[in-house]
Amino acid sequence: WLKKKQLARFLRERLPKRIHDLLRDFGQVADDLGLNLFVVGGFVRDLLLRQENFDIDLVVEGDGIAFARRCAERFACRFRSHEKFGTAVIIFEDGFKVDVASARMEYYSRPAALPTVEYASIKLDLFRRDFTINTLAIALNRGRYGELLDFFGGQRDLKDxxxxxxxxxxxxxxxxxxxxxxxxxxxxxxxxxxxxxxxxxxxxxxxxxxxxxxxxxxxxxxxxxxxxxxxxxxxxxxxxxxxxxVHPQLKLDKTLARVFAEASRVVHWYQLLFLERPCRPWLIYFLCLTSALGREAMAEACRRLNVPPRIARLVTEGREEALAVRQRMRRWRHRKKPPAASEIYRLLHPLERDLVLFVMSLAEDERIKQWISHYFNHLAQVKCELDGDDLRQLGIPPGPVYRAILDDLLNARLDGRVTGRDEELAYVRRRHLS
Ligand code: CTP
Missing domain, CATH: 1.10.110.30 (Hydrophobic Seed Protein)
Known part of the structure; x- marks a missing residue:
């Protein structure tokens, strides 16, 4: 069990100076306004667990919006408020955000309904929370700085x-x-x-x-x-x-376990190599989770989960395209000649990156994985050096033919038949001007 002084020291030692100073400053603003101020929830939980978490959630006993307004003046930053909920966000110049709430008691009018809100003390505010480990709070006012509030056995449960x-x-x-x-x-x-x-x-x-x-x-x-x-x-x-x-047909079995394990390998491999081209692991995992669902069942899952339209499109129509791509690649395995780089590119390039990674997670055959890995490593970013302006200068009349020429040129480049601008020019002259 931590004493006030110990916790104040702990805060100083564990937190980056900027965060620590900020907590102190918040405490001062609260003092000026005569309000009690606490940092609560996940921030405190993770602090005590020595896990990094700089999502600061403040609770004010009283008007949290007035507190946020005063902070915005004091630190010359912006704030946004949500009158109905008595909440606000303080937004610093560099985008760093701090959430502020007014201590509140929630009345649930019926199960699963959204609550109606009224002001209350910090204890009641903490009582409405989900789990004991999320009910810890630390006082920030000057006289009480570092005082840990633990009404519901949060520390015990962190220990247990x-x-x-x-x-x-x-x-x-x-x-x-x-x-x-x-x-x-x-x-x-x-x-x-x-x-x-x-x-x-x-x-x-x-x-x-x-x-x-x-x-x-x-x-x-x-x-x-x-x-x-x-x-x-x-x-x-x-x-x-x-x-x-998600869907009544969804079942956990060996295949799902294998696909998930593969997806995890694929995601880690990808993130290690291509930091600058981010993927969405959660979406890849969602596709894996639902991979046993047929087309209609997937559409139904999207309806029942009210999946946002863009994501819904990706996991239904996009997924069908991905599965067709997978079929094509499976057939490639039986060909005598391996696919040309341009074939791999043309097959994979129209798919969203997350779908390509999904196909990779489903692949049982090493060759399919290698083709996809080759695509990310060597093909996805390849561009021609020539563009429409160059074609115009070569005297080719503008029109849809430009697309065809540039596509053909890119294929040549992908397959290593041309390198560099001069060769590209020569290639276009040879193929499209004679
Ligand atoms: N909370 C709750 N019931 C919910 C959602 C949230 O009681 N359905 C409470 C929790 O006590 C939580 C606080 O609201 O501490 C803030 O929610 P959230 O930001 O989701 O929780 P964190 O603990 O910060 O979670 P994470 O570490 O994932 O950000």
């Missing part, structure tokens, strides 16, 4: 590595917490406590999760898939019978 709810209705009030429980459990290497697991299973069994809107479910799933290694969490979801909310 336990995910525990605060009361029996927690999952009923907010069924998205069943997904959060799994996410925190797997991320932190904790264990959902026995009574909490019992409540979780009860909430699932009694159909509370069904009442959550599709968008919120999808958001929770996305957050799980955004974790560095989501597979254990997916297994845990399955053990709680939570995969059926």
């Amino acid at each position: 590595k336990a995910i525990r709810v605060l009361h029996n209705l927690s999952f009923v009030e907010d069924p998205t917490r069943v997904f959060r429980a799994v996410r925190f459990e797997q991320r932190l290497g904790f264990r959902i406590g026995r009574p909490t697991e019992h409540l979780l299973r009860g909430a699932v069994r009694q159909g509370f999760v069904e009442r959550v809107g599709g968008s919120r479910l999808f958001r929770e799933l996305e957050l799980i898939l955004r974790e560095p290694d989501p597979w254990p969490a997916v297994e845990r979801l399955a053990s709680f019978d939570l995969l059926r909310f």
